[in-house]
Amino acid sequence: MKSILFSVFIIAMLFVGCKNEKSVDDLNVVKSEAVDNSFKVTVNVIAKKDDDFSLFYSEDGTTNFSAKPIWQKVKGNDVEQSLVYTLPEEVYPTELRLDFGLNKVQEDIVLKGLVLEYKGKTKLIAGPELGKYFRADQNKCTFDPATGVIKALVTNGERQGPSLYPHETVLKPEMEKLAK
Numbered sequence: 001m002k003s004i005l006f007s008v009f010i011i012a013m014l015f016v017g018c019k020n021e022k023s024v025d026d027l028n029v030v031k032s033e034a035v036d037n038s039f040k041v042t043v044n045v046i047a048k049k050d051d052d053f054s055l056f057y058s059e060d061g062t063t064n065f066s067a068k069p070i071w072q073k074v075k076g077n078d079v080e081q082s083l084v085y086t087l088p089e090e091v092y093p094t095e096l097r098l099d100f101g102l103n104k105v106q107e108d109i110v111l112k113g114l115v116l117e118y119k120g121k122t123k124l125i126a127g128p129e130l131g132k133y134f135r136a137d138q139n140k141c142t143f144d145p146a147t148g149v150i151k152a153l154v155t156n157g158e159r160q161g162p163s164l165y166p167h168e169t170v171l172k173p174e175m176e177k178l179a180k
Contacts, residue, residue, distance in 0.1 A: 039087040039178075040117040041096065044126075046110040049076040051101035055085040057093035061172060063165060065097050074101070080112050092118070092179060094172050098134065100141075100150055100162040109162065111148040118178040125174075133171045137163040 041055055051074045056065035072083040087093060100109045113126030125133050131145025141162030142151045152162045166172070 037119065038089050039092055040115075041085045041087075042115040042117070043083045043085070043098065044080055044112040044114065045074070045083065045100075046078065046080050046112065047074045047076060047101065048078060048107045049103050049105060050074060051076070051103040051106050053083060053101055054099040056097040056099065057087060057091070058095045059091060059093060061094045061168075063095055063097070063168060065095075069099065080110075094175060095166045095168060096171065096175075097166065098164045100152075100164075102161060104159050106152065106159070108152075109150040111143075111150055111164075113148075116175060116178060121178045123174055123178060133167055133174070134164040135167055137165055 043053070043055075045053070047053075052071055053074055054069035054071045056069045057067060058065055059067075070085045070087065072085060074081070074083065098111075098114075100106075100111075111130060113124060113130065116123040116125070127148070128145045130148065131143070134143070136143035136150070139153070140160035141153055141164075143149070143162075143164060150162045150164070153160045
């Protein structure tokens with residue numbers, strides 16, 4: 001009787017213990033790679049006081065920036081910081097305008113560069129090259145591309161909000177290259 005129970009036990013162990021099981025750690029996991037279809041603009045600046053900067057864009061090739069801007073809070077700092085503007089997924093801009101704040105006591109702002117990014121492609125615009133792509137709104141500020149310094153103008157005792165507009169014939173073709 002003991003030998004029959006022992007034999008049944010051994011046979012049961014063979015069925016239970018010898019399965020070809022795989023550990024959860026050994027299983028292949030299929031990871032879907034999410035493609036980010038959003039156009040991003042990263043602006044690298046030095047702004048010494050807290051402020052709110054904005055990015056305006058158009059989709060029709062004009063400088064009619066009537067769409068709602070994208071705002072970013074800026075913490076005042078003597079060190080360069082990156083502001084990332086992510087456009088809505090269904091938007092592909094043709095022109096960009098950069099507005100550098102509402103703070104009436106903001107000091108000069110230094111624009112170090114910016115990166116345009118779309119579907120894994122990037123375009124870096126930095127240093128003096130910034131002047132090739134952007135120009136100051138002469139009613140509101142001056143812009144020295146060699147140093148990146150943006151100085152707000154004061155009109156009737158009031159600081160104007162500095163803005164950089166695109167050189168349309170230069171910026172638009174560069175942005176179109178990212179879409180190809």
